[in-house]
Amino acid sequence: MTARSHANTVPRGALLLAGGLVGFTLLATIGFRAAGLDPAASPVAERVANRAQPLAQRTLVFADLPDGGVRIADADGAVTILPAGGQSGFIRGVMRGLARDRRMRGLGADAPFALTAWDDGSLSLADSATGRIVELNGFGPDNRAAFAALLEMPR
Incomplete structure (x- = not known):
């Protein structure tokens, strides 16, 4: 049998340095909180501060279809069907996350969503049931375009 060494293999x-980094991070966090600084910028607060105005808005209701597509209806009764695959995959993913949030709160699926294009170039999807707002610019240009196309769907 060979003897095993239990010597510390990480240099002191x-x-x-790792302990110093953790300590600095904690002190910086405490300092920022004590100074009353916001931890991160909020897109909604930025729009309010900049007095951004909606350029286009649409009230939409989403529903999954058995074949994997998405049924989208607007307040005027116009309906669009997005087939399974393609950009509907991203739309389904976002909507499933919002639907899960509603189920966790015991809310139904009938309340509409407000899709809004703002004059500052941002695009948001607001859930009227929960008050949650998803900023769609953060998902990249292709995924943003999938939702932006819904503003132009036939009425």
Whole structure:
């Protein structure tokens, strides 16, 4: 049998640096909180501060179809069917997340969503049932375009 060594294999200097980084992070966090600084910018607060105005808005109700597509109806009764695959996959993913949030709160699926294009170039989807707002610009240009196309769907 061979003897096993249980010597510390991490250099002491690396451990001290890691501990210093953790300590600095904690002190910086405490300092920012004590100063009353916001931890991150909020797109909604930015729009309010900049007095952004909606360029286009549409009230939509989404429903999954058995074949994997998405049925989208607007307040005027116009209906669009997005077939399974393609950009409907991203739309389904976002809508499933919002539907899960509603189910966790015990809310139904009938309340509409407000899709809004703002004059500052942003695009948002607001859930009228929960008050949750999804900023769609953060998902990349192709995924943003999938929702932007819904503003132009036939009425």
